[in-house]
Amino acid sequence: MPDLPEKKVGLIACSGEDLPVGTVSRLATLQVLERLRPLDTVTLCLPLFLAGEERERAFARFYPTIAIDGCSKRCAARATEKYSAQPAASLVIDDLIAEKSLPEPRGLRQLDDAGQAVVQAVAQELAREVDRLLGKKRTASGQVEIQAPSSEGEPAGIVVATCSCGSGIPVTHLQVSGHHVEALALPAILDQFRKIGKPANEATASELMEAVKLYNQVPDHEEAGWREAVLREYTRYVASGKPADTAN
Amino acid sequence: MSEPKAPDSDRVLIIPCSGIGKAFGSVGREAAYLVVEELRPDDTATVCLSLLTMGDEESQQRVREQPSIAIDGCPKACARVNIEHAGAAPAAIFRVFDVFRAHKELRVQQVSDIGENGREMARILAEEVAARVDELRDRKE
Numbered sequence: 001m002p003d004l005p006e007k008k009v010g011l012i013a014c015s016g017e018d019l020p021v022g023t024v025s026r027l028a029t030l031q032v033l034e035r036l037r038p039l040d041t042v043t044l045c046l047p048l049f050l051a052g053e054e055r056e057r058a059f060a061r062f063y064p065t066i067a068i069d070g071c072s073k074r075c076a077a078r079a080t081e082k083y084s085a086q087p088a089a090s091l092v093i094d095d096l097i098a099e100k101s102l103p104e105p106r107g108l109r110q111l112d113d114a115g116q117a118v119v120q121a122v123a124q125e126l127a128r129e130v131d132r133l134l135g136k137k138r139t140a141s142g143q144v145e146i147q148a149p150s151s152e153g154e155p156a157g158i159v160v161a162t163c164s165c166g167s168g169i170p171v172t173h174l175q176v177s178g179h180h181v182e183a184l185a186l187p188a189i190l191d192q193f194r195k196i197g198k199p200a201n202e203a204t205a206s207e208l209m210e211a212v213k214l215y216n217q218v219p220d221h222e223e224a225g226w227r228e229a230v231l232r233e234y235t236r237y238v239a240s241g242k243p244a245d246t247a248n
Numbered sequence: 249m250s251e252p253k254a255p256d257s258d259r260v261l262i263i264p265c266s267g268i269g270k271a272f273g274s275v276g277r278e279a280a281y282l283v284v285e286e287l288r289p290d291d292t293a294t295v296c297l298s299l300l301t302m303g304d305e306e307s308q309q310r311v312r313e314q315p316s317i318a319i320d321g322c323p324k325a326c327a328r329v330n331i332e333h334a335g336a337a338p339a340a341i342f343r344v345f346d347v348f349r350a351h352k353e354l355r356v357q358q359v360s361d362i363g364e365n366g367r368e369m370a371r372i373l374a375e376e377v378a379a380r381v382d383e384l385r386d387r388k389e
Contacts (some may be wrong), residue, residue: 022298046298
C-alpha cells in the first residue's frame, strides 16, 4: 500500500466562539484527539475549508468524518458536505443534551461544571462513533477487543492534537472521458509503483486501479475512463523520471 | 459613573481563528475571550467563525457593517480570509506568532491546555487588541 496518511476518522468541530456549546464541541473533540482515540483520529479547522487549498477540501473524501456541531445551525456538518464530502456521521450537542437530559452548559472561555459534564458525555459519544466507523470493539476497560488489522496499540501518555492542514492528501487532476476529476493519493501510488519497477502496461493498470480505488470512489460506469487516465498518467510519470503532478 | 455600553450593532467584533489543531489557535481564542469578557466587555462582541464560513447572512452582514479584528493562529489566516470572503475588511489583523516572536520565552505545547505561558501570551495579545479597540472607538466618537 502506498505510503499515505493512515486511514483514520476525521473530526470537524464547529468550535462556535459565540456559544457555550461551541466551546463544548471544541473541548470534546480535543479530548478525543488527545486522550481517548489519539491514534485513530485527525482534525482540521473548519474555516480552512474556505481559506485553505484543495488538499484541505479533500479531507472528508479521504477520512470518514464526524461533524461535531454545537447548535442546530450545523455549520460543521454543512461545511463538510458543502466543501469536502458528506460526513460519515454527525453529532449536534444541543440534541444530545436534550436526549440525555444533560445540564445546560454556561460560559464561553471557562465552561461551568455542567459544561464540563457535557464535554465528557460528548467525548464518550464521539469515541464510540470513532470505534464504530473503524470497526473496533472495546472491552469495558477500554482495551481494543476487535480491530482492523492495520491498527496500532494505544499510546502511553497524552498525545498533542495536530491539525491536518497542509499535511497533504495529494490530489491529482485527471481528464476522464472528457471531464475533469480529482484523484486522491495518486502521486504516492504512482511513486510506489515506479519504485518497485512496474512497467507501464495493461497488467499494471489493473494493479494501479486496485490501489486507486482504495482512496477514491470510482463509479462502475467510469472505471474504464479512470483506468485509461491513470495508465496515461503513469506512463508519463515513468517516462519523465520526475515527481508526479499534483494540485499543490 | 461608568461609560455607557455600546449598542450591539456598534461593537467591535473580535474574531479568532478556530485553531483546533494548533496551540497558537487556542492562544488566539483565549485572547479574544479576554477582550470580549474582561478587558472591553461593553465595546466588543464575537461571532462564530464557522457561521461566516457557511455564508450565514446575518453574520456576514455584521462583519460588513461593524469593525472587526481578526486574530490568527497560523499562516493560513482563516479569520482574516473568512472575514474578507464575507465582503468585509478587518480593521486590524493580529497574529499570535508576532507575540511569540517578541516573547520567545513563552513556549506553548498543548492545544487543550495552553498553560501559564499560553495564558501570558494571550494576556499580552489581548491588551494589544484592546488598545486597538480603543483607537477604533475613539475614531468613531
